Structures are given as C-alpha cells and as structure tokens.
Ligand code: SF4
C-alpha cells in the first residue's frame with residue numbers, strides 16, 4: 001500500500017495508524033492505544049484514504065492495512081478536518097494549563113500548537129463539570145478536562161478487569177466517572193494517569209509537585225519484585241532545590257522528603273517484561289531513596305554509644321573484627337545478603353567473602369514480607385528483584401556453614417559470633433536476644449531505623465535506588481540495566497565499592513577499581529553473562545537463559 | 554591542560570615619562586566643569602538662559618532621583634479584589650527565570666474555588682539580574698516589578714524575599730530593617 005506517495009509493505013492485521021507510526025509518521029490521536037481495543041471515539045486521527053479511486057476522510061485507527069490502499073496523512077482537507085475536531089474537543093475545555101499537572105506532556109496542548117485556531121468561536125457559556133474529584137486513593141479526576149477518549153475505562157475493563165470507571169450520560173453531557181459506590185483502588189490504578197492523553201486523570205502523589213519540564217529522567221528497573229518492570233525515574237536536582245534540601249536536611253530531617261530528588265516513577269514500554277504498565281507498588285515505592293532515616297554517615301560504637309565516623313575508620317573496625325573472628329574459624333562469621341543488591345554488588349560480596357576469605361556461612365534467603373502478594377498481571381510472589389543471581393552465584397551456605405534458618409541455634413551455641421548483614425534488617429530473621437548475644441554486628445544499610453541503633457556495632461551507608469548503576473536478573477533470567485540518576489547522599493556508596501575498599505584492609509585485594517571492572521569480572525564469573533557488555537544489554541535487557549532449567553553457576 | 558602564558562612587557566617611552574602635562578590637563582577639565590556649571594547656575598538664578606540645564610546633585614536618599622517609568626525594581630506579588638493572591642503557582646516565572654532565583658512550593662488552596670496556589674514563594678534577590686522575564690511570563694499578572702523599589706542593599710548574603718514580603722504583608726523597608734536585622738528575621 002501507499003502512504004504519502006511511497007510504497008510500503010505491512011503485515012496483515014495492522015491498522016493504518018500503527019502502520020504510519022511504524023514508518024515514523026506521527027498521526028495525532030487520543031483514543032487509540034496499542035494495548036487497548038480500538039473504539040474510534042476521538043476522531044482526531046483522520047487521514048485521507050483513497051480506495052477504489054474514491055477519496056474519503058476516515059479515522060486511521062479503524063482502517064486496516066490492505067492492498068491498493070492509498071493514504072495521505074497531511075493535506076489541506078486532513079488538516080481542516082483535524083482542526084475542526086480539535087475545536088469541538090476544546091469547546092468546553094477549561095483554560096487550566098497553568099494549574100494542570102499534565103501541562104507540558106499533554107496531547108491536547110501539542111495538537112493545539114499544530115492544528116489549533118488561536119481564537120475561540122464559542123459564544124455559549126462553557127459547560128462546567130466536577131473538578132478535582134477524588135476517584136481513588138491515588139487518582140484525581142477533573143471532569144472538565146476529559147476528552148472522553150475512554151482509554152481509562154477500557155483499561156479497567158480489559159487489563160485489570162476491575163471495571164470501576166464508566167462513561168455516563170449522552171451527547172454533550174457525557175461524563176467519565178467511577179461507577180456508583182466504587183473507587184479506583186486496584187493495584188494498577190496509577191496506569192490510567194499515563195493513559196489519559198490530557199490532564200483529566202492526575203496522580204495525587206504528583207499533584208502540583210513539579211512542572212514536568214523541570215524533570216530529568218533515567219531508565220531504571222523497579223526493585224520491588226522479581227518481575228523487574230522497566231521504569232523511568234523522573235528526578236529534579238535544580239541547584240536551588242539542592243541548596244534548599246540540604247538546609248532542610250540539616251535542620252529538620254523529617255521534612256527532607258519534601259525536597260526529594262525522585263519526583264515520580266513512570267513505566268517504560270517493554271513488551272517482554274511489563275508491556276505498558278507498572279503496578280502501584282512500584283509507582284509509589286520510590287520514597288526510600290530520599291527518606292528521612294537514610295543512613296548518611298558510617299556509625300561506629302564508641303565509648304558513648306554509636307558515633308558518626310568516616311567510612312574508612314568504620315571499614316577498619318570491620319576488618320579487624322572480621323580477621324579476629326576468622327582467626328578462630330571462618331564459619332564464625334555469618335553473612336546475610338539481601339537479594340535487593342545488584343549483580344555487581346552481589347558479585348563483589350561473593351568474591352570477597354566466599355572466594356577470597358572462604359566463608360561458608362552466607363545466605364540470601366531472608367524471609368519474604370508476609371504482606372506481599374503476587375498476581376497474574378505483573379506482580380510476582382517474590383518481592384526481591386535479584387534472587388536469580390544470588391542462586392547463580394551460589395550465595396547459599398557451603399559445607400559446615402549456617403544458613404538463615406540455622407542461624408539462631410548457631411548463635412545460641414556460640415558457633416557464630418559475628419554477623420554481617422547487607423541491606424537486610426537483622427530483626428527480620430533473628431530475634432532480639434540472638435542479636436544481643438552476637439559479639440560483632442556489622443550492617444551495610446540504606447536506612448537506619450532508630451530502634452536498630454542499640455543492636456549495632458558498625459553500620460555503613462549504602463547507596464539507594466537511583467543512586468547506583470548496576471544490573472538485575474529477573475525471575476525469568478532476563479538481565480536488565482539500571483542507570484544512576486544522581487550521586488549518593490552523604491557518605492553513602494554502592495556496596496561493591498565498600499567491598500573493594502574493605503578487601504585491602506583484610507589483605508585480600510579484589511583488584512577491581514571501577515564499576516566497569518566489576519561488571520567485566522562479573523561476566524567472566526557467570527558464564528551465562530559471557531556475551532554481554534554494558535552496552536549490548538540495552539535499555540530493554542537481554543535474556544541470559546532460555547528457560548530456568550539451564551541454570552548453572 | 555597546558556597553561557598559556559603571555560608575557561607583557563611595558564616599556565614607557567618618552568611620551569609616557571613626561572606625564573606632567575596630562576596632570577595639568579585633568580585639572581583644567583575639572584575646573585572647566587566647575588566654573589561652567591557655576592556660571593550656568595548663576596544665570597538660571599536670574600532667569601537667564603534657562604534652557605541650558607546645569608549639572609545637578611541629588612541629595613539621595615532624602616531626595617531620590619526620579620526614575621524612568623519602565624525601570625524594573627524589586628518584585629511584588631499582586632492580589633485580587635478580594636485580597637487573595639493572584640498567583641496560581643503555574644511556575645512559568647520559575648521556568649523562565651534565567652538565574653534560578655524563584656522558588657515556588659505549590660499547594661492545595663484553602664479556598665475551594667481555587668485549586669492551586671503557592672504555599673511558598675521565594676525570590677533570592679541576590680541572584681536576580683532584574684531582567685523582568687518573570688513579569689513577562691506570568692499569565693495572570695501576578696508578579697510585577699516596581700519603579701520605586703530600588704533600594705535593596707543589606708549586610709547579608711541572604712536577601713531572600715518571602716511570600717509575605719512580596720505581598721507587602723510584612724513591611725520591610727530596606728534602610729530601616731534589612732541592614733539592622735537582616736531580612737530573614739523580618740520575614741520569619
Ligand atoms: S479521563 Fe482521560 S483517559 Fe479517561 S476518558 Fe477522559 S481523557 Fe480519556
């Protein structure tokens with residue numbers, strides 16, 4: 001078929017809109033969405049269709065590609081048709097852009113610039129609708145801004161099957177609303193905000209927080225379950241903000257979240273992992289990075305209790321503690337590693353403690369939060385992003401070693417007297433008497449709850465999500481990349497860096513200087529990663545295995 | 554990076570060495586201005602040749618110099634007729650500001666008819682270059698720069714205008730308050 005005078009071939013079953021997008025011609029549209037059924041309600045996607053020598057203007061989302069079709073995407077009649085459609089859509093639209101959170105990423109604004117007329121011919125009074133209505137715990141609806149594209153209604157109908165939203169009324173009194181008595185509170189509700197082409201549905205979490213044009217973004221991977229949904233971190237570190245935030249950090253830390261760097265999380269499209277969606281847990285689960293209880297300095301137990309110190313001093317303390325414990329037997333040191341670490345961090349931990357120091361008591365199987373549940377859309381039953389690599393590296397107890405389940409007994413009988421807990425709160429897997437009985441308790445943590453302080457001997461600050469680069473391997477064996485959005489706060493640094501700094505103090509240098517060294521060494525270590533480089537993983541990740549049965553360490 | 558070093562040598566020649574003539578020329582210019590202006594003032598006093606204006610010294614600050622009507626002075630936030638702030642916290646001024654000196658924290662307005670309003674509106678005046686872009690950008694005429702407000706000196710590096718100061722809710726005349734106490738306490 002022909003588009004704008006050029007011959008193309010497309011597979012059967014594609015519609016014209018998709019076909020045009022695939023060759024880089026953008027057709028304005030509101031209601032069409034690749035993951036949802038076609039309804040053809042907005043009429044914005046009009047193009048000229050020439051079929052059997054007859055010319056007509058038709059909506060491109062509802063015309064299938066076929067032989068002999070000719071499409072003209074940009075001509076005077078097409079532009080007129082689009083302009084008239086837009087005029088109707090804008091007839092009752094409020095002038096809300098200055099206070100609308102969608103301004104800057106609003107399709108209506110974009111198309112208005114392309115096809116709008118700059119004067120209004122509207123003589124009648126604009127129809128008013130409900131504004132700023134809460135329709136769910138995280139979603140606000142502004143009825144006046146809605147263009148009735150029904151994307152959101154189709155999403156809850158087709159994807160989540162929860163059917164909270166519907167379009168009520170007829171003609172110009174048509175209105176989108178939640179069904180009576182319902183509330184848009186399913187686990188994927190946040191996605192309707194991304195779907196809505198205008199600012200009718202906005203996120204309460206992002207409400208008025210920041211204008212979108214201030215945001216910068218990096219691609220990342222959600223760290224809250226083993227699906228590893230592809231996300232985008234939208235952050236903002238304007239120098240004035242940074243300055244303000246630092247002032248606030250110093251004076252009243254609890255307010256620090258107000259000047260958080262991560263402003264919101266948005267999904268990235270990856271048809272092999274998460275499609276177009278992410279769950280609400282992933283969408284709103286970014287607060288830990290800028291949380292008020294972030295550990296920013298190393299803590300070392302001195303004469304007056306826990307004192308802030310520099311990281312080198314804390315590392316020295318750990319090194320001397322570990323060496324004296326190892327002197328009496330390497331199995332006296334238990335190392336608990338959270339599967340929240342990236343591959344590189346896990347690798348560095350494994351190389352130091354297992355390969356160099358030959359410590360048998362090492363485990364990653366910390367108990368799963370009982371409130372977590374999986375579902376059949378995206379969420380997996382495992383809330384840790386990187387268990388696969390823990391298994392591939394063999395972060396499990398070796399002969400004579402103690403796993404997490406045997407740890408309480410081993411501590412009670414005095415066989416283990418030193419604990420190194422990496423990104424895991426020891427109270428999750430040990431009771432308080434056991435922790436008290438330990439002689440040395442070393443933690444690497446991102447957040448330091450105040451009530452953990454009395455159980456701490458040394459705590460090192462670790463970089464939080466968004467502050468480090470790395471890779472995760474999802475439950476399916478897919479290797480995916482995270483980019484760092486900004487520098488770690490305070491003295492925090494990635495765990496692999498702490499390991500490479502700790503190793504020389506234990507007289508076992510790892511010989512890894514930079515992140516690239518660690519990544520290269522990792523691909524040597526795990527044979528499944530042998531073909532991968534940082535670059536060829538790409539933004540969408542690569543499969544390391546075909547199915548999970550091929551697993552070898 | 555290699556540093557580039559340029560040696561500049563200055564060899565005063567004969568012309569530079571005899572600088573006495575220049576000293577006297579300077580004195581001559583000063584004296585000419587003095588006597589010419591005195592002559593003109595004297596003539597004006599008797600109503601003669603009033604079209605030729607002699608040089609004037611303003612007794613600032615008691616007697617401020619008249620400013621051009623388009624001068625851009627200190628910022629002010631305007632109010633609606635009912636006394637509410639005009640600003641809707643659209644952040645266009647913050648966006649356009651080339652010096653990053655406006656900082657707005659938007660919030661939900663207590664008035665149900667207004668959705669968004671600035672909870673905090675601060676201008677770091679020492680960063681401001683008085684370009685007036687913020688005034689141009691504002692869609693609702695909420696921010697203006699006044700001709701008369703030009704006195705902004707202080708003994709502090711934190712000349713930060715808060716919302717109250719900008720709205721004129723706190724009176725802080727530069728001469729009386731900023732120097733004596735610092736803006737922050739006044740704004741507090
Ligand atoms: S709220 Fe948004 S997504 Fe839903 S019908 Fe209206 S414009 Fe479309």
Ligand code: SF4
Pocket residue numbers: 222223224225226227228229274278279280281282283378379380
């Ligand atoms: S499904 Fe899992 S990986 Fe995806 S957003 Fe939710 S928690 Fe994150």
Ligand code: SF4
Pocket residue numbers: 646649650651652653654655676680681682683684685686687688
């Ligand atoms: S006058 Fe210019 S520099 Fe000063 S606040 Fe306005 S936009 Fe910023």
Ligand code: SF4
Pocket residue numbers: 639640641642643644645646647657687690691692693694695696
């Ligand atoms: S441009 Fe005007 S309305 Fe917008 S934030 Fe600035 S002062 Fe307020």
Ligand code: FES
Pocket residue numbers: 028029030031032039040041042043044045059060061062
């Ligand atoms: S996208 Fe085709 S009618 Fe809406």
